[in-house]
Amino acid sequence: MSAQTLPVIDLVHPLPGFPDDRRFALVDLDGSGQLCSLTSLDHDDLRFLVAPPNTFFPDYTPEIDDATIADLDISSVEDVMVLVVLNPGETLLTSTANLKAPVVLNTANRRACQVIVDDADLSVSAPLSA
Amino acid sequence: MLVLSRRVGESVVIGDDITITILEVRSDGIRVGIDAPRSVAVHRAELLVELEASNRDAASPSDAKISSLAEELRRRKR
Numbered sequence: 001m002s003a004q005t006l007p008v009i010d011l012v013h014p015l016p017g018f019p020d021d022r023r024f025a026l027v028d029l030d031g032s033g034q035l036c037s038l039t040s041l042d043h044d045d046l047r048f049l050v051a052p053p054n055t056f057f058p059d060y061t062p063e064i065d066d067a068t069i070a071d072l073d074i075s076s077v078e079d080v081m082v083l084v085v086l087n088p089g090e091t092l093l094t095s096t097a098n099l100k101a102p103v104v105l106n107t108a109n110r111r112a113c114q115v116i117v118d119d120a121d122l123s124v125s126a127p128l129s130a
Numbered sequence: 131m132l133v134l135s136r137r138v139g140e141s142v143v144i145g146d147d148i149t150i151t152i153l154e155v156r157s158d159g160i161r162v163g164i165d166a167p168r169s170v171a172v173h174r175a176e177l178l179v180e181l182e183a184s185n186r187d188a189a190s191p192s193d194a195k196i197s198s199l200a201e202e203l204r205r206r207k208r
Contacts (some may be wrong), residue, residue, distance in 0.1 A: 017182035
């Protein structure tokens with residue numbers, strides 16, 4: 001699998017469930033950035049499949065709260081990259097995305113965190129088939 | 131765990147800048163107001179549990195699964 005690896009991403013808060021992993025690499029898995037992995041640099045075998053949401057959820061525009069903007073030291077909207085964590089099934093139809101808790105990345109300083117969006121309509125396991 | 135009894139309208143202060151106020155007691159639960167700095171994340175515990183479970187489910191998918199999804203995505207885009 002060819003992979004273009006971006007510099008180290010620093011999770012300012014670890015992913016819930018994975019308190020010991022703070023340094024990740026964002027790896028482009030398909031050459032177009034539509035499918036990426038967040039690969040832990042702290043544990044060899046830990047990675048998450050992530051994707052920019054617009055491919056699957058064109059209307060998805062999560063609101064990023066002030067605390068996150070402060071935590072990630074975001075100064076410009078253009079620096080913000082939103083990724084959703086995918087829970088892959090055997091096919092795209094059986095795969096889901098976590099829209100409730102996107103990973104927000106400040107590309108300027110490579111600080112990131114998984115944010116809980118305060119919207120009861122968003123699910124942690126939204127079908128990709130949408 | 132510190133256990134306190136509070137009446138409606140009474141508060142508990144945590145540290146210098148977090149205040150928790152009991153707003154209302156109903157038959158099926160209580161309403162709590164939380165006044166905290168924006169830098170302090172306040173979340174429902176069950177949501178964090180759900181998020182942890184979802185992250186664990188999503189962790190470390192196999193190469194085969196990722197390859198087949200990437201291939202499916204490429205075909206779909208054509």
